[in-house]
Amino acid sequence: MYDVVFLLGVCSSLVLWCCLEVAPGPEWINVIGEDKSIQLGDDVEELRWIHVIGQVQRLQFGEAGFSRAVILENSPGAGWTALHKWTTEYLSNKIPIFYNVRKATSPFLYEYEGSQMEMLPNNDFLPKKNFEKINLSSKDFFASDEELRFSRKLGDLVDLIGDDIFPREFMNSTVERDENLWIAKHGIVTGMHFDLSENLFFQIRGCKKFILVNPSEWKSVHLQSIHHPRYRQTSFESGTYEGNAIQGYVAMLYPGDLLYIPPGVMHRVSAVRCEGSDYSVSVSTWSTSSVSNAKLQVQREAFALLNSYIPDRKVDVLTKYIKYLVNHDRSIIDVIVKQRYMQSSKMIEALGCNREIECNLVADDTDDDKIKEVVESAFEHFKLIDSDFRDMLFSFHIEYMTSSTIGFPMACSFLRFCM
Numbered sequence: 001m002y003d004v005v006f007l008l009g010v011c012s013s014l015v016l017w018c019c020l021e022v023a024p025g026p027e028w029i030n031v032i033g034e035d036k037s038i039q040l041g042d043d044v045e046e047l048r049w050i051h052v053i054g055q056v057q058r059l060q061f062g063e064a065g066f067s068r069a070v071i072l073e074n075s076p077g078a079g080w081t082a083l084h085k086w087t088t089e090y091l092s093n094k095i096p097i098f099y100n101v102r103k104a105t106s107p108f109l110y111e112y113e114g115s116q117m118e119m120l121p122n123n124d125f126l127p128k129k130n131f132e133k134i135n136l137s138s139k140d141f142f143a144s145d146e147e148l149r150f151s152r153k154l155g156d157l158v159d160l161i162g163d164d165i166f167p168r169e170f171m172n173s174t175v176e177r178d179e180n181l182w183i184a185k186h187g188i189v190t191g192m193h194f195d196l197s198e199n200l201f202f203q204i205r206g207c208k209k210f211i212l213v214n215p216s217e218w219k220s221v222h223l224q225s226i227h228h229p230r231y232r233q234t235s236f237e238s239g240t241y242e243g244n245a246i247q248g249y250v251a252m253l254y255p256g257d258l259l260y261i262p263p264g265v266m267h268r269v270s271a272v273r274c275e276g277s278d279y280s281v282s283v284s285t286w287s288t289s290s291v292s293n294a295k296l297q298v299q300r301e302a303f304a305l306l307n308s309y310i311p312d313r314k315v316d317v318l319t320k321y322i323k324y325l326v327n328h329d330r331s332i333i334d335v336i337v338k339q340r341y342m343q344s345s346k347m348i349e350a351l352g353c354n355r356e357i358e359c360n361l362v363a364d365d366t367d368d369d370k371i372k373e374v375v376e377s378a379f380e381h382f383k384l385i386d387s388d389f390r391d392m393l394f395s396f397h398i399e400y401m402t403s404s405t406i407g408f409p410m411a412c413s414f415l416r417f418c419m
Helices: 088-094 138-143 158-165 215-221 290-307 311-325 330-341 345-351 368-381 387-406 408-417
Strands: 058-060 070-073 097-104 131-137 147-153 177-185 189-193 198-205 207-213 249-253 258-261 266-272 279-287
Touching: 088 138, 088 158, 097 138, 131 138, 198 207, 207 258, 207 279, 215 266, 215 330, 215 387, 266 279, 290 311, 290 368, 290 387, 311 368, 311 387, 330 345, 330 387, 330 408, 345 408, 368 387, 387 408
Parallel strands: 058 070
Antiparallel strands: 070 258, 097 131, 097 147, 147 177, 177 279, 189 266, 198 258, 198 279, 207 249, 207 266
C-alpha cells in the first residue's frame, strides 16, 4: 500500500490477516467474526476489545521490510536488560522525579495544542483539556490510583538508563529521529490519531493494545482541522458517531515485541495489564519519512506559485490551484467544510461558515499552464503513496494554503461557496 523506504536487511513485506473474534467495543470500528474471550496471561481477566476485522501478522525480525503495520519478534531489543531490570522499584531509583506527568480526568488522553480556533472570541465549542501536567516522585507515580502517563525524551535519560536499552540502532530508520520513553498506568488510552513519521514501538513491561485504521478510511474517520487543538485526531473519541462502521485491525504488544506503524496509519493506544504488571513501559522512535518530506516540498512550491502574483490575483490563483489539485472533485472540499468546520451550530457560527462572500474570480486562463505544472509536481511528490492517503494529505494542505492566503476567519465560507 505504501512504498515507504524502510529496510532492516530484507526486501519485501506481506501482512496477512487472520480472523480475530472479539467482544463488543465502540460503535465506529466494525468486527468480522464471532465473539470470544481473549486471555492475555494467567493472572489477567478477559479483555474486551474494540471491534476489528483482523490482527497484524507477527514475523521474525529480518523476515520482511515494511509497507504495512507489522509486529516483529526477536529483534535486537529482545536482548535488552531492561526487559527484566525495569521494575517499578528499579525505575524509581534510577529516575527519582517524573516531570510533566499527565494526570487525566478520564482514562482517555488527547493531545491538545495551541490553535487558531482557540484564539476565536467565541470558542466555547472546543473540547476542554482532559489532563493537567504535574511533577511527582516516581514512587508516588507508581503508587497512585489516578490516571497517569509519563513520557520523556530518551536523550534526557540516557545517562541513567541508556545501558539497559542497548543497542538501539535497529530502532532508527533515519538520522533525524525522536526517541521517547512511555510509562502509563493500566487503562490509559491515547485517542485515535495519525503521524506522518515512521513509528517504531518497542514494548518492555506490561502490554499495549493498538487499534489501527488505514488512511483509506480518512473520509469516514472525521479528522480534526489543522486549526483545531486536537489536529491529527478523530472527533469520534469525544463525540457521537453517526454513519457506517469503520474497519480497523489490532496489534497486541507483549514485552519484547516491536511494532512498525507506517506514516498516516491512524492508531488508538491502550495500556493493558499483563504478565503481573499494572504499568506499561515502552520505548518508541519517530523517524522522518519520505511522506513528511514530500508534504513540505508540496507546500513550498505552492507558496512559491502564489507569491509570484500580486495580492489581487492570489485568491484567483489559489482557487484554480485547489480545483486542479482535487481534480474538480467536491468530496474532498466537503470533508473539510462539513467534518472539520461544521461539527456543531456553535462551530458554524464561530467560523462564519454561513457568512456571505463574494468570490468574484478573474476569468483569466493565461496562467493555467503554470498552475497545472505546480499541481502535477504535487502529484509527483506523492506518487509512492496510494491515492486515498494522498487525498488526505491534500485536504490538510488545502486548509493550510487557504488560511495562509485569505486568512483563517474566511476559510470556511471561501471553501464552502467559492469552490
